[in-house]
Amino acid sequence: MSDDLMFNAHNQNKPATHNAQKVASVPVDEPAAHPSAQPHEPNTPSFQINEPASEKNEPSDQLLSPQQEVEEIIKLRKEIEHHSYLYYAQDAPEISDAAFDSLMRRLRELEHKHPECYDPNSPTMRVGGYVDEQFMPVQHAERMYSLDNAMDLNELDAWIDRVEEFFGKFVPMTCELKIDGSGIALTYTKGQLERAATRGDGRVGENITANVRSVRDVPLRISNNGEQGILAPSIEVRGEVYMPKTSFEQLNAAAHEIGHATFANPRNAAAGSLRQKDARITAQRDLSTFIYAIANAGTISAKGQFAMLQWLKASGFHVNPDVRYCTQRSEIADFCKRALDMRGSLPYEIDGVVVKVDSFAEQEAMGFTARAPRWAIAFKFPPEEQATLLRAITVQVGRTGVLTPVAELEPVKVAGSVVSRATLHNEDEVHRKDVRVGDTVIVRKAGDVIPEILGARTELRCADAPVWKMPKVCPSCGNEVIREQDEVAYRCIAIDCPAQARERLTHWVSRAAMDIDGMGSEIIKRLLDIHRLKDVSDYYTLSTDELAKLPMGRTDKDGRAIVLGEKNAGKIAQNIEESKHRPFARVLFGLGIRHVGKTVAEQLVCVYPTMDALEGASQEGLEAIEGVGSKIAESILVFLRAPENQQVIARLRAHGVSMGNESLGGALEGANALSEEERTKLAGQTFVITGTLTQSHMSRDEAAAKLKERGAKVSSSVSSKTSYVLAGDAAGSKLQKALELGVPVIGEAEFLALIQ
The missing domain is CATH 1.10.150.20 (5' to 3' exonuclease, C-terminal subdomain)
Structure with a gap:
């Protein structure tokens, strides 16, 4: 087979009960030298049908004993799982729609007769009803990191250069399409699906198990093919849930017809479908998955990303076929260019290519930054651009009084959704881009998400088009607006706006x-x-x-x-x-304190876990917190000392709204008792935690919270700037790197002495 990346759209006839549409297959050659490479086998043609014996000659209930019926239930479940595996993992169905439906009907009948055979992972349990426990928080086995982005091939080359510099040579890499969907994590215990969760903030997601069970290509059991390679009783796999383009268009058309709100794009439709409180609604949506990662790669026998993808496919997961194992950098650029060329012809949305160092051992050696792995990068496609008319520039007043100019546009479709408004940020930005009412402007989506105006086609402008200026009074209350010397924004300071x-x-x-x-x-x-x-x-x-x-x-x-x-x-x-029972960090964020976003709020509660503690904070204590400088600290104190804000907080407290962070549980127990001196005890020091903390019985997150309470920064990777490495049992490469760099290493006894 050629080394070219080949995009061959096809749509086979598959069992109708599998309601997720199969998408275009893009088979990619991989080097024969790779130990995990397997020869490509063509899909079984849809007209070659092997009907199951159960359809041709269904047994009569009168001829079977109860024990025989129970045995048939077990056999039917295995047979249905086998055909689901062929359909989703192998793209090679063996039976017709009617045959598959016949098997499912028979299984439902027998399970109805034998309720003692109830199994939550039976194929008939795909669709459930309302579940009260949905959307409860779920702690991921390991943090789900974001990816750093390369916005063009030059930035991608620069990243490859850094990897080569780290290893002293080019190391094999795996390229995969970046699916524009909603991230999920699936936990299997002893081979059976136990839990499904959203990505959430990377550490904690939402429990969406009932809804994910209704997604047809999610295996409820890991097939025997994959179980042989599992080295642990529990495994967490990760991937994306997506909605095919045609299904998205049909969903929006149906919603529009009955007057319901439509989704902006397939990614939002997939995410919204996963968060339905009635799993039967999720089941009606055409959703599918691509699985591409395992939380702890050490739980399987595969030693690298490409081999892991083969393992996932053999285990019954739906794995995107568009993957290349690259032994030279030119193959990476070729994959990216061809993926970009064929982006529009795929039946699902992609927004780039993910490039990963293939070997797990080499990934571990490179480690992570605070937000992303160093061993992977997302090559982002250039955003789609369209021209449209700028009808007007209106002014929007935000919750802190900032006046923001907004472009009102002739609606235009950009990167899959219709855009009619785009922020212009501030007056300086309007003048820098030189856009005027009546102009033809170029619109794109920054990161394929946020609409932005690049500039105007000035050659098409009317000669008398005036330069836009910020109004001198607030459009909401009519009071005068001001512009402080150190700001680009105009602000309405009227308290009754x-x-x-x-x-x-x-x-x-x-x-x-x-x-x-x-x-x-x-x-x-x-x-x-x-x-x-x-x-x-x-x-x-x-x-x-x-x-x-x-x-x-x-x-x-x-x-x-x-x-x-x-x-x-x-x-x-x-x-x-x-x-009333939301975590205190969300209360802080919700109060709308200037400069206090979600991340800063979470950092604050690590040190000041209650409103009482925060109200007693000093400027110096606040500034010692990672991410909180003098400007943010001053803003917090000004807000908390304003009489009208104190009254609002008092009323919230009286109504029972949480004023203390219970969400971190024991990790913050006793934090109220910390003095101001103790809260800044470790300020300016950076810790890295590795291994298992058996003596203190803490998780790494709990230990990190203890350190952050005392002003320390906690990093995920070791560098020459690391102050200490806390090493528990079975510490790995991070401990080795600390020793190589001469970074001080402490054990649990020293850690406990620090926090006590």
């Missing part, structure tokens, strides 16, 4: 903050109009009856006012009540 109040109230209920589902911008606007909301504490005074009678500003066909209604009001009231 309604736009700021609306933005603060909207921010509080957002998913990243208090996550009050159902309390949308329209309901907030209605509550503001009737002066029922003034600040975020007012949410906790709303009753179900009051919300149910809230007029929505519309009338029905008989002219009667439409109200929110009992059902919607009950759900919102319940979500408001549940929000």
Whole structure:
């Protein structure tokens, strides 16, 4: 076979019950010298059908004893799993739609007769109902890191240069398509699916097990082919859930027809489908997966990425066939160029190529930065660009009073979704790009996500088009706006500005903050109009009856006012009540303190785990926290000392909103008792933790939290700047690197002395 990357779109006839569409296969040659390389075998043609004996001559229940029926249940489950494996992992189905349906019907009948044979991993258990435990937090076996990006081939070459410099030579690498989907982690215990979780923040995700069970190509059991290579009782595999382009278009068309909101792109559709509270809805969506990683590669016998992909496929997982094992750098550039050329013809969305050092041992040697592995990079495709008309420039007032110019555009489709608005950031940016109302402007999506304007086609501009200027008064309240000397932004400083109040109230209920589902911008606007909301504490005074009678500003066909209604009001009231128990970091983020984003809030609670502790903080104590400089520290203190903010916090506390971080559990136990001196004890020092902490019985995260409480920074990789390496049992390459670099190594006894 040629070394060329070949994109051959095909769509075989597969069992209809497997509702995820099979996508274009892009078979890629791999070097024969690679030990894991296997010869390509053509897919079984769809017209070669081997019907199962059970369809031709179904046994009669009257002829079977109860024991025989139980034995048949076991055989049917194995047979159905076998055909699912051929369908998803091998692209080689052996039976027809009708044959597969017949097997499933027979299994359902027998399981109904024998409830004692209940098995949550039976093929018939794919679709479930509402599960109260959904979306509970799940701790990942290992952190799910992000990837650093190479925005062009020059940046990709520079990364390869760094890898070559590290090893003194080019090392084999594996290239894979970067699927534009929603990340998941699947945990199998003794070969059976135990749990599925979203990526979340990389350390903690959401439990979506019931929904993932309905995704047809997710194996409920790891097949026997793969189990032989498992070296541990539990394994966590990772990948992407995606929605094919045609299925996405059909889903949006159906939603539009009945007046429901549509999804912006297939990635959002996949993520939204996974978070449905009724798994039957998820089952109706055409979702599929590509699995490409294992949390701890040491749990299987494969020694590298390419071999691991073969193991995953043999174990029944759906693995993207578009992969190349590269022994020279020119093969990497070739893969990226050809993938970019054929991006539009694939039936699913991709936004780049992932390049990884193949060997797990070499990956471990390179290690991680604070956010990403050093041994992998994402080559990002250039964003798609389109030209459209700039109809107007409006001004949006944010929750901190910042005035932001927004481009109102003639709607245009960019990178898979329709764009009608794009931020222009500030007045200086408008002038730098020289865009004016009436211009033809070039629009793209930064990172294929956020719409941005690159500039204007000035040769098409009207001669009298005026230069845009920021208004001198706030468009919301009419008060004067100011621009501080050290800022590029204009700001409305009126404390009673309604736009700021609306933005603060909207921010509080957002998913990243208090996550009050159902309390949308329209309901907030209605509550503001009737002066029922003034600040975020007012949410906790709303009753179900009051919300149910809230007029929505519309009338029905008989002219009667439409109200929110009992059902919607009950759900919102319940979500408001549940929000009282959100972690303290989310409360801090939700308060909208200037310069305090989600990450800074999480850093703050590691040192000041309660509102009482934070209110007693000093400027010096705050500045000692990683990521908190003088500007952020000053902003926090100004916010907490303002009388009106103290009143809001007091009202929230009175309504039962959490003012202490219980989410870290024992890792922060006793943190309230730390003095200001203790909270800065390890400031300026960087620790790396390796091995298992058996003496203290702490996880690495708990140990890291203890160190951060005392002002230390915790890194994932060892360098000459590392202050100490905390080495537990079975410490590996990080300990070795510390010894090579002369970095001090401490044991658990010294660690416990430090934190006590």
